[in-house]
Amino acid sequence: MPRHTPLHELHRERGARMVDFGGWDMPLSYGSQVEEHHAVRRDAGMFDVSHMRVLDATGADVRGFLRHALANNVDKLKEPGKALYSCLLDDAGHVLDDLIVYFLDEGFFRIVVNAATADKDVAWLRGLAARSAPGIAFRERGDLAMIAVQGPNARAKVWQALPDTQAPTASLKPFTAAAVGERFVARTGYTGEDGFEIVTPAASAADDWRALEAAGVRPCGLGARDTLRLEAGMNLYGQDMDESVGPFESALAWTVDMASPRDFVGKAALAAAPRDRALVGLVLDGGGVLRAHQKVHTAHGEGEVTSGTFAPTLGRSIAFARVPAAVAVGDTVAVEVRDKRLPARVVKPPFARNGKALVAA
Numbered sequence: 096m097p098r099h100t101p102l103h104e105l106h107r108e109r110g111a112r113m114v115d116f117g118g119w120d121m122p123l124s125y126g127s128q129v130e131e132h133h134a135v136r137r138d139a140g141m142f143d144v145s146h147m148r149v150l151d152a153t154g155a156d157v158r159g160f161l162r163h164a165l166a167n168n169v170d171k172l173k174e175p176g177k178a179l180y181s182c183l184l185d186d187a188g189h190v191l192d193d194l195i196v197y198f199l200d201e202g203f204f205r206i207v208v209n210a211a212t213a214d215k216d217v218a219w220l221r222g223l224a225a226r227s228a229p230g231i232a233f234r235e236r237g238d239l240a241m242i243a244v245q246g247p248n249a250r251a252k253v254w255q256a257l258p259d260t261q262a263p264t265a266s267l268k269p270f271t272a273a274a275v276g277e278r279f280v281a282r283t284g285y286t287g288e289d290g291f292e293i294v295t296p297a298a299s300a301a302d303d304w305r306a307l308e309a310a311g312v313r314p315c316g317l318g319a320r321d322t323l324r325l326e327a328g329m330n331l332y333g334q335d336m337d338e339s340v341g342p343f344e345s346a347l348a349w350t351v352d353m354a355s356p357r358d359f360v361g362k363a364a365l366a367a368a369p370r371d372r373a374l375v376g377l378v379l380d381g382g383g384v385l386r387a388h389q390k391v392h393t394a395h396g397e398g399e400v401t402s403g404t405f406a407p408t409l410g411r412s413i414a415f416a417r418v419p420a421a422v423a424v425g426d427t428v429a430v431e432v433r434d435k436r437l438p439a440r441v442v443k444p445p446f447a448r449n450g451k452a453l454v455a456a
Contacts, residue, residue, distance in 0.1 A: 100145035101240045101297040102304055111316060117211030119146040122316040131319035132407045135286050136450045139246035140315040141307055144285075148213035149236035149294060150206040150220070157204050160228040161196060163359050164220060166342060168352035172198035178270040178283060182342045182350050183208075183216060184361030188368055190336040190345065192216050195283060197272055205279070207241075209332050223360070240300035242293045244312055245323075247450055249290030253280075256310035257293075257303065264291065285320065287327025287448035325413060326406050328376065328444030334387055335374060335401045335415050341365060344417065346374040346444070370420055374401065376444040377414040378454055383432045385414035385439070392429040392436065395419035400430065408447040409454060415444070 097120040106113065111122035122143065124131060134140040152161070161169045167181035177198050183191045192212040197205040208216040217235060224231040244253050254261035263273045264280050269289075272281035279294040295303050308314065321331070328346075330336055336345035343351070343365065351365065377400070379385055385403030398418030406413045414430075422428065424443050429436040446454050 098146070100143055101300045102143045102145060105301050105304055106143065109314060111314075114317065116317055117146065117209075119210055121146060122314070124316040124318045125314050128316070128318035128322070129407050131313060131315040132322050134313040135246045135288055135315060135319065135323055136408055136447070137247070138313070139244060139249040139252045139290070139311065140313045140319065141245070141304070142243045142315050142317075142320055143240075143304075144243050144292070145240040145297070145300065146210035147241055148208045148210065148217065149239050149241070150208060150217060151234040151236060152204045152206060152220075152231060153202055153234070154228065154231040155202060156228060157202060157231055160224055160231050161204060162357055163227065164223055165196065166351040166359055166361060168355050168357065169196060169198065169204070170355070170357075172196075174271070175199055176267075176272045178272060178281060180270075180350055182347055183219070184342070184359075184365075185219075185338065186361060186364065188341045188361035188364030189338045190332070190340060190342060190347075191219060191338060193330065193332055193336070193347070193350070197281070211333060238297055239294050240297045242295065242300065242303060242307070243284055243286075243290065244293065244307060245284045245286040245288045245290035247289060249288065249312070252307065252310045252312050253291050253293070256306040256312070260293075285327075285329055286323040287329070287445060288323075288450070322404050322407060325402055325404055325415070326408055326445065326447040328446060328448075330374075330415070331402055340417070341368055343368065343370050344372040344374065346415075372398075372417055373420045373422065374415055374417050375422060375424070376442040376446060377403075377416050377428065377430065377439040378409070378442050378446070379412040379414075379430070379437060379439045381437060383412060383435075383437050385412045385430060385432070390431040391416045391418055391439075392431070393418055393422050393426065395421040398422070398428075406446060409452045413446050413454075414439070
């Protein structure tokens with residue numbers, strides 16, 4: 096049986112089209128996926144992301160543990176509320192998951208991991224702590240829900256709907272968060288737009304959702320979330336990276352701190368690994384739609400589309416593809432779409448952010 100978020104009944108009441116996503120019954124859309132996409136780019140939309148796992152890590156040396164456990168360096172987190180995006184790697188340097196970690200105080204960090212990998216992630220972290228830092232405790236926060244409100248008008252509409260959040264969050268910079276009563280409000284997101292991700296008690300999540308609806312925030316489903324994140328150049332675990340690849344071949348080198356002297360899980364393997372593949376962006380200038388697993392032909396060998404879609408902001412199809420590392424921005428490649436080889440331009444993501452297309456016509 097699929098799991099349900101605290102907002103499940105509300106989605107059903109709103110007539111959402113529901114699908115299985117990582118074992119959760121989640122809304123794909125509430126009507127037009129394209130209109131939901133445009134609502135986020137042009138105004139404000141919201142997503143139920145309560146299937147994401149909130150994991151609170153506490154202990155006297157929790158920073159030291161995370162310094163070793165994560166590929167990015169938590170020593171960058173100096174101010175309470177500051178967030179860091181990182182990969183969680185195995186010993187071979189392959190990607191177990193991508194996550195966000197928040198520094199709250201020296202004995203308390205909050206980690207948010209993906210739904211489909213949550214059980215695996217928690218087991219991995221617990222096992223690693225048992226071997227190297229037995230004083231670390233983990234609490235899975237099943238008592239919490241999460242609502243992502245995104246778009247150029249998202250923050251203003253959150254403050255209208257939840258007025259007690261305005262004063263504590265008005266000065267938040269991107270990738271910072273603040274506790275507001277029982278809520279935890281972070282200026283983060285997965286769409287390429289401004290906004291908040293609001294962690295709220297599960298018991299009051301439906302009330303928050305209704306208040307946001309009344310303020311003019313449009314409910315959106317997983318379909319729009321996927322087109323938005325791909326336009327914004329953001330990877331999806333299970334498609335653009337997984338346990339078979341490392342961060343350097345997944346356009347995630349920026350999330351790995353190899354320069355500091357600290358050791359971390361997977362560091363030695365990354366240092367020794369060849370860098371013969373890369374994840375690049377593709378734009379299809381003609382007709383057709385790029386989809387995952389389509390073969391890509393280049394002058395340097397073959398590759399494969401990892402994520403592809405029609406991009407409403409650009410009015411054309413875009414994709415991520417893993418190709419030989421010698422392929423460069425500006426090259427033209429051929430993608431097998433049905434029984435044809437269609438020319439596609441290699442570009443550097445993101446394709447669109449902050450309401451604007453970033454790829455030249």
